[in-house]
Amino acid sequence: MFRNVTGRMTFPPGGGCPDMIDLRSDTVATPTEAMREAAAQAPVEHGEHGDDPAVAAVEATAADAVGMAAAVFVPSRTMANQIGAQVHTARGQSVLVERASHSYRRGSGGLAQHAGVQARAFDGGETGCPTAEQVAAEITAGGGHRPEVGLACVEIAHGANGGVVAPVDAFAAAVETAHEHDVPVHVDGTRVFSAATALGVDAATLLSPVDSVAVCLSTGLGAPMGAVLAGSESFVASARRVQEMYGGGMQQAGMVAAAGVCALENRHRVHEDHENARRLAEDLDALPGVTAAEPDTNIVLADTRDADVTAAAFLAGCEEEGVLGTADGEYTVRFCTHRDIGGADIAAVVSAAGEVV
Structure with missing residues (x-):
């Protein structure tokens, strides 16, 4: 979402947040x-x-x-x-x-x-x-x-x-x-x-x-x-x-x-979201101070306590790097993969998280 010259909120033609990797929920997946x-x-x-x-x-x-x-x-x-x-x-x-x-x-x-x-x-x-x-x-x-x-x-x-x-x-x-x-x-x-x-x-x-x-x-x-x-x-x-x-x-x-x-x-393609979630969890878990267990489906929970970064601070830093997620507790971050998210997006999320911690 951005403002045009009149100050009104507008959206890009495809919907969603422009130039942002949105992992807040799988409800943000856009129509094909x-x-x-x-x-x-x-x-x-x-x-x-x-x-x-x-x-x-x-x-x-x-x-x-x-x-x-x-x-x-x-x-x-x-x-x-x-x-x-x-x-x-x-x-x-x-x-x-x-x-x-x-x-x-x-x-x-x-x-x-x-x-x-x-x-x-x-x-x-x-x-x-x-x-x-x-x-x-x-x-x-x-x-x-x-x-x-x-x-x-x-x-x-x-x-x-x-x-x-x-x-x-x-x-x-x-x-x-x-x-x-x-x-x-x-x-x-x-x-x-x-x-x-x-x-x-x-x-x-x-x-x-x-x-x-x-x-x-x-x-x-x-x-x-x-x-x-x-x-x-x-x-x-x-x-x-x-x-x-x-x-x-x-x-x-x-x-x-x-x-x-x-x-x-x-x-018939949700297995792709699961694979992306597993890759995301594995790569986040490799970051210093971040713990992420292998997910059952397409939702990744990452614990940031050992990095001494609250979920709110972690997400604020990720947003500055173009990544959106949600907090699920003081030190728990929730990322949800979906059909709009591909391998390049997962790599970008991990890179952003690495910058934050």
Whole structure:
């Protein structure tokens, strides 16, 4: 972003920050030319009437990708998660959520406001996924004195914990235990294709035990906006009614839905982001005073304590060198690779970090 002669903020044609390597999030990945072309050429029909071919296409493509019977296209993953919670639960129930998960820490209290449920937070440890024992204990705790658990929500991969992924068996065991107590399981699958890639399984296989999943089309995939909420035919029928209640119905939505179809194709290349993240972590770890563990997916956490540089100071220095990241604690820096970042960018980030420390 820069100022023109009038003093107004303007942006370069491709979007983003000019001459900056932006690793603040994988949500900053910009739409491809194919997405822009698809949006420009998309037929404009009425999404709420169910006759927009691009909306139908993104719903069908997403449902197939995650192994669900149906899906509904909505403006954001936050809305997708909120709709999922409301469909699965009754007012006055509680929802099991990990204490560092997006559904618990973000969304401006939407679980309480929209679904009328109470969040019951658990500690998912490094992976953010509850153990089978935790699930059983939380569901049965308190008897009649605590709200009945109506839903378990699991985030995969866990963004706040550095994109970590729980082992397939541990994830499946938690889901199975919830089902044994007649509690459905919803997955915040913002980075589900990254999780599946890291685990070496197909996303549909990974998600086969769960009841519903929300998939963000912009995070790492590059769509300008949008998400899908997928599940059974009856679940999605109910979700469409709640979507209308939230004001999430869209009329000429084909332009953004067409870009979403293209974005879903990018799920086949997320391994490139993982490779870049591993290279970045390895090279940062080689710098004096910097510690960076090998990431599961595309999020790198670097500790700068031994360099005696706070995360804020480290990032300020990196920004002067043309690199953007975020702080995840007093001495923890977070870098997130995505489809706009290549090998030359990784080398530049490491060079900038070296100058700072």
